[in-house]
Each structure stands twice: as C-alpha cells, then as structure tokens.
Amino acid sequence: MKSTTNKIREIRKAKGLSQQQLADLVGTSNQQISFLENGERQLNLDWIERLSKVLGASVSEIIGEKEFTAQRISQTEIHPVTIPVASSTQATPRDFPLMGYAQAVDADSIPTALEKRPIKLLERPPQFFGVDDGFAVIVAGAAMSPRFENKDLLYINPRLMAAVDDDVLIEMNDGGIALRRIMAIDANGVTLRQYQPKKDTKFLKTQYRRLMRVVMVARE
Numbered sequence: 211m212k213s214t215t216n217k218i219r220e221i222r223k224a225k226g227l228s229q230q231q232l233a234d235l236v237g238t239s240n241q242q243i244s245f246l247e248n249g250e251r252q253l254n255l256d257w258i259e260r261l262s263k264v265l266g267a268s269v270s271e272i273i274g275e276k277e278f279t280a281q282r283i284s285q286t287e288i289h290p291v292t293i294p295v296a297s298s299t300q301a302t303p304r305d306f307p308l309m310g311y312a313q314a315v316d317a318d319s320i321p322t323a324l325e326k327r328p329i330k331l332l333e334r335p336p337q338f339f340g341v342d343d344g345f346a347v348i349v350a351g352a353a354m355s356p357r358f359e360n361k362d363l364l365y366i367n368p369r370l371m372a373a374v375d376d377d378v379l380i381e382m383n384d385g386g387i388a389l390r391r392i393m394a395i396d397a398n399g400v401t402l403r404q405y406q407p408k409k410d411t412k413f414l415k416t417q418y419r420r421l422m423r424v425v426m427v428a429r430e
C-alpha cells in the first residue's frame with residue numbers, strides 16, 4: 211500500500227527545487243525522488259537523514275508530524291553534496307567508461323565480470339564530473355523487470371554508500387557482477403532481491419567484495 215503522508219514534495223517545492231535538483235543534491239536519481247515522494251519507496255532512516263541534511267528540515271517535518279516553515283534556497287546554493295555538477299560552460303567529455311554487462315538473470319551463480327577495459331566511451335553525465343571511478347553497464351536479462359529492463363543503461367557511482375532500498379551491483383569475490391535491490395543489511399551481510407521470479411537471497415560479507423550504487427538509468 212502506498213503511503214504519501216511524508217512532506218518531501220511540499221518541502222522540495224518550498225525550497226524552489228526540481229526533482230532533478232534534489233536528486234543531484236542527495237546523490238540519487240530523479241526517479242528515486244519520485245518514488246519517495248509518492249510513497250513507492252520506503253522512507254527509511256537513511257533516506258530521512260540524507261533528505262533532512264539537504265533540505266534543512268527536521269525529521270518530524272519530513273515525515274509530516276510537524277509543519278514545515280519554508281525558507282527558499284537560492285539558485286546559487288544548489289550544488290551536489292557528493293557529486294560536483296559541471297558548469298554550463300564546461301564541455302561534456304566522451305570519457306565515461308561502459309564496462310560491460312550487469313546480470314539480471316535468475317541464477318544461483320553470477321559468472322559475468324566487468325571488463326578490464328571499457329568496451330565503449332560515453333558522454334560523461336554532469337552528476338559524474340569529478341567521479342573518476344564511475345562507470346556504466348548494460349542490463350542483461352529480465353530478473354529485475356519492471357524496475358529495470360533488458361538493455362537498460364545503468365550509471366554506477368561506487369563512492370556512494372549503499373543502503374536498504376538502493377539498487378546495486380554486487381561484485382562477488384570471483385569478480386561476478388549482478389544487479390539486485392537491497393532489502394536488508396546486518397552485521398553478517400546483505401539480503402538482495404530479484405523480481406522475476408521474486409526471490410530474496412542472503413549474501414555473507416565473506417562472499418562479496420563490494421556493493422555499488424545505481425544512480426541513473428537510461429532507457430531507449
């Protein structure tokens with residue numbers, strides 16, 4: 211059931227921010243901001259803390275327990291917290307590496323690894339200026355449909371901390387890469403979900419190297 215009792219949209223508009231501007235400030239995508247505002251993504255403590263810091267609002271104001279007193283952000287204050295945005299006069303270089311495929315298949319093993327060299331160089335998105343280790347991958351398979359479809363282009367920022375409800379690439383100890391969504395994190399590891407068929411799998415910390423956050427998706 212959707213819950214839209216939070217005041218994210220109201221506070222964002224009071225601050226004079228678009229969804230994309232708020233996404234840049236938080237270090238996520240405008241799609242994720244839309245999910246949060248519409249109650250389609252769980253507003254957990256991590257999201258509340260990130261939004262509270264960027265919007266200058268209390269936890270009570272964000273979750274709707276307290277009335278928000280608007281104080282508009284000037285346009286000169288709008289800049290990403292984690293990812294610096296290029297200026298309007300800065301040329302967009304074609305140096306963003308496409309590193310292969312992210313498996314979105316129903317399989318117990320994860321055989322596909324990132325390429326050692328880029329298979330193609332793409333235009334660098336503004337959100338990735340200054341992020342030297344960012345990269346893109348192509349979705350292979352339909353296990354994450356309808357959230358992500360086969361051949362979607364995903365942009366990955368390995369620097370951002372992954373939290374519950376984030377979409378991530380999990381990199382296994384043998385180098386295998388898979389696309390999943392975080393459902394739970396504890397001291398022993400992480401529980402990840404695929405959608406087709408719906409299945410949650412627990413991965414121990416001893417099984418994987420890292421979790422890398424998906425921050426943008428491009429779809430034909």
